[in-house]
Amino acid sequence: MEPDELWKELSRLPRPEPAPQRAAEIQQRARARFLDRARTSSADPREPRAERARNAWAWFEVAVVAGFALAYGGWTVQVVAQLRDERLGRAEHFAADAQRLDPAE
Amino acid sequence: MDTPEFRARLRAGAAGAFDQVYAHFHPPLYRYLARLSLDVSLAEELLQEVWLRFADRAHTLPDEIELGAWLFTVARNLYLSQRRREAVRRRWLRATPADASASGSQASPFEALCSSRAQLELEAGLAALPEHQREILILVAIEQLSPSQAARILEIEPAAARKRLMRARQLLAEHLQHERAPRSAKEVT
Numbered sequence: 407m408e409p410d411e412l413w414k415e416l417s418r419l420p421r422p423e424p425a426p427q428r429a430a431e432i433q434q435r436a437r438a439r440f441l442d443r444a445r446t447s448s449a450d451p452r453e454p455r456a457e458r459a460r461n462a463w464a465w466f467e468v469a470v471v472a473g474f475a476l477a478y479g480g481w482t483v484q485v486v487a488q489l490r491d492e493r494l495g496r497a498e499h500f501a502a503d504a505q506r507l508d509p510a511e
Numbered sequence: 512m513d514t515p516e517f518r519a520r521l522r523a524g525a526a527g528a529f530d531q532v533y534a535h536f537h538p539p540l541y542r543y544l545a546r547l548s549l550d551v552s553l554a555e556e557l558l559q560e561v562w563l564r565f566a567d568r569a570h571t572l573p574d575e576i577e578l579g580a581w582l583f584t585v586a587r588n589l590y591l592s593q594r595r596r597e598a599v600r601r602r603w604l605r606a607t608p609a610d611a612s613a614s615g616s617q618a619s620p621f622e623a624l625c626s627s628r629a630q631l632e633l634e635a636g637l638a639a640l641p642e643h644q645r646e647i648l649i650l651v652a653i654e655q656l657s658p659s660q661a662a663r664i665l666e667i668e669p670a671a672a673r674k675r676l677m678r679a680r681q682l683l684a685e686h687l688q689h690e691r692a693p694r695s696a697k698e699v700t
Contacts, residue, residue, distance in 0.1 A: 424558070441524060444524020
C-alpha cells in the first residue's frame with residue numbers, strides 16, 4: 407500500500423461514538439462537579455496557583471536576605487566596633503606619648 | 512473554543528460552555544483511549560476521570576492553554592499511570608506471561624465495526640504497533656490533529672513527532688505487507 411493510500415485509509419477508519427448512556431452519566435457527574443466548583447470558587451476566590459507560587463518565592467527570598475543580615479550583620483558590627491576600639495586605643499596611646507615627651511613639661 | 516470569550520464563560524462556570532466542550536471532545540477522547548488501551552471499558556473509566564479533572568480545573572485554566580491538547584494530555588497521563596499501576600500489581604502477584612496476556616486483549620476494540628477487509632487489516636495492524644507509535648498515528652491520522660498538536664500532547668519536540676510519525680507509518684505499511692504476503696501466496700496456489 408502506498409503511503410498516501412495508507413494515510414487515506416487510516417482517516418477512513420471507523421469513528422465510533424461512545425455508548426450514549428455511559429456518556430450521559432459521565433457528563434452529568436462531571437457537570438455537577440463543574441458547577442459545584444464554580445460556586446465554591448466564586449464564594450471563596452483564591453489566588454491562582456502561579457500567583458501563590460510567586461508569593462511563596464518572594465517570601466523565601468526575604469527570609470534568606472534577613473537570615474544573612476542577622477548572621478553577618480552582627481559579625482560586621484562586631485568587627486567595626488573592634489576596629490574603632492583599636493583606633494581609639496592607639497589614639498589614646500599616642501596622646502599619652504605626646505604628653506610624656508612634651509618638652510614644655 | 513479557545514477564544515477569550517468562551518474561556519471567560521467557562522471560568523465563570525457556565526454549564527452551556529461545559530456541555531459544548533464535552534460534546535466536542537468526548538468522542539475523540541474515547542476513540543483515542545480505546546485504541547490506545549485496546550480496551551473499551553478501561554477507556555470509559557479513564558474518560559470519566561479526565562472529565563472530573565476538567566471539572567476541577569476548568570475555572571483556573573489559563574487562556575493560553577489549548578483545551579483539546581490539555582484534555583488529550585490528561586487522558587494520556589491517566590492511561591500511563593494506570594499502566595504503571597498495573598505493571599506493579601503484576602510484579603507483586605508474580606504473574607506468569609500467560610496471566611499477563613489473559614488480562615488484556617491485543618485486538619482493536621473497533622474491529623467489529625470495520626466495513627471492509629482493508630479496514631480490518633489496518634485496525635489490526637494499528638493494534639499490533641508499539642504503543643508510542645500507535646498513539647501518534649491515532650492522534651494525527653485518525654483524529655486529524657496537527658503534528659505540532661500531537662507533539663504537545665506527547666510532550667516531545669515537533670521534529671521528533673514528525674520522525675515518530677514517519678516511522679510509525681513505515682512500520683504499519685511493513686506490517687500490512689507482511690500480513691498480506693502469505694495470503695496472496697495461498698491465493699496463487
